[in-house]
Amino acid sequence: MRAYILSYDIAESRRLRAMHKLAKAYGDPIQYSVFSCVLRSADRVRLAARIEALIDRQQDRVVLIDVGPVGDRETWIPPIESFGRQEIRATPNAIIA
Numbered sequence: 001m002r003a004y005i006l007s008y009d010i011a012e013s014r015r016l017r018a019m020h021k022l023a024k025a026y027g028d029p030i031q032y033s034v035f036s037c038v039l040r041s042a043d044r045v046r047l048a049a050r051i052e053a054l055i056d057r058q059q060d061r062v063v064l065i066d067v068g069p070v071g072d073r074e075t076w077i078p079p080i081e082s083f084g085r086q087e088i089r090a091t092p093n094a095i096i097a
Contacts, residue, residue: 051064
């Protein structure tokens with residue numbers, strides 16, 4: 001298994017929701033569009049294929065950064081240290097008058 005940081009910038013709201021759902025299926029949120037993932041090789045390939053099928057290559061950008069090998073999920077300590085508010089709050093919908 002290997003650790004990855006998944007980050008995305010999706011231009012359209014429908015794809016953004018789908019990408020967020022996909023990221024949650026494979027990892028744990030760190031920021032609004034940044035996730036920490038521990039993946040087997042086959043899962044990494046599946047994730048990449050699903051990302052490719054979901055995004056618009058002209059408008060969206062997704063980055064998957066390989067952080068390195070992981071012995072097991074239970075004892076792995078992410079190479080990320082967060083300070084301040086830890087929960088990720090839901091963003092209210094914008095109202096345009």
